[in-house]
Amino acid sequence: MIKNILVAGATGNLGGRICRELVNRGASVTAVVRPATDPEKVENLRTLGVEVKVVDLNSIEELTKACTGVDGVVSALAGLADVIVDLQSRVLDGAIKAGVGRFIPSDFCTDYNGLEPGNNRNFDLRRTFKAYLDSTGIKATSIFNGAFADILKYNTPVLNLKDQSIGYWDDKQDWKLDFTTMDNTAAFTAMAALDEDAPRNLQIASFQVSPVALSEHVLEITGRTFNLHRLSSMEDFAGYIKQQRANDPAGEQELxxxxQQSQYMYSMFSTHHGDLANDRYEGIEWVSAPAYLETFVR
Known part of the structure; x- marks a missing residue:
């Protein structure tokens, strides 16, 4: 039975929530942190009941020692190639050397497996790590949660509260978009980490909502009619993103x-989750689109 879980990236927003959910489910949780980690963040983890190990994350030997006696590793690391590929590979190597049986990589995004490589930089980094992960033979489970629901608060083209507009590309006004709250993602990830039989890929979504449905929910909540409009074709959008990237070489070093935000939008309108595993575990209260919108749209 899986009980001892190590979390990498535990001081992050998602990582801390995963630790909390694991502890709440009776797991023994260890977090590995850098020596320079903010002491307040370390104390917050210890207050949750997490054992914190200060580790040189460049050292596979120290990571191996930290992973000794652990049943599974959850990575909630966030970053570019030096983190998603390099650091995550060192964590994986340490886990394997310590005899850890399971690994959950830091995917936590739209299921990119059916998407064409090259259209999303951050997905491509995850593909690179996935190839290495799958070559090792360790049992792995990726959690695909679509987009974090928080992005609906950020005045993106999909929902712009400032302009009171809702946009879509092509004729995809009825296209279902996958959104999951961080709390729902953390709860599901914790249960998957404790599940010896979890499959390679698991798709989830707190709610799936189309641009048309978004406009209807907003109208019901606020009494205001937002401008539902077509932005461009997907082909034109792809061309715009390539030009946007070419004009911003400094962005290659920005998460x-x-x-990259445009690339995420493009991906969300290119695929959606058709095999939700929301019912795999009991006890998760999945947040609905109206309930989530109610928290900030008014």
């Missing part, structure tokens, strides 16, 4: 460059 969320403006063109």
């Amino acid at each position: 969320y460059a403006k063109w």
Whole structure:
């Protein structure tokens, strides 16, 4: 039975929530952190009941020692190639050397497996790590949660509260978009981490909502009619993103460059989750689109 879980990236927003959910489910949780980690974040983890190990994350030997006696590793690391590929590979190598049986990589995004490589920089980094992960033979489970629901608060083209507009590409006004709250993602990830039989890929979504449905929910909540409009074709959008990226070479070193945000939008309108595993575990209260919108649209 899986009980001892190590979390990498535990001081992050998602990682801390995963630790909380694991502890709430009776797991023994260890977090590995850098020596320079904010002491307040370390104390927050310890208050949750997490054992914190300060580790040189460049050292596979130290990571191996930290992973000794662990049943599974959850990675909630966030970053570019030096983190998603390099650091995550060192964590994986340490886990394998310590005899850890399971690994959950830091995917936490739209299921990119059916998407064409090259259209999303951050997805491509995850593909690179996935190839290495799958070559090792360790049992792995990726959690695909679509987009974090928080992005609906950020005045993106999909929902712009400032302009009171809702946009879509092509004729995809009825296209279902996958959104999951961080709390729902963390709860599901914790249960998957404790599940010896979890499959390679699991798709989830707190709610799936189309641009048309978004406009209807907003109208019901606020009494205001937002401008539902077509932005462009997907082909034109792809061309715009390529030009946007070419004009912003500095963005290659930014986790969320403006063109990367556009790439996420493009991906959301290119695929959606058709095999939701929401019912796999009991006890998760999945947040509905109206309930989530109610928290900030008014």
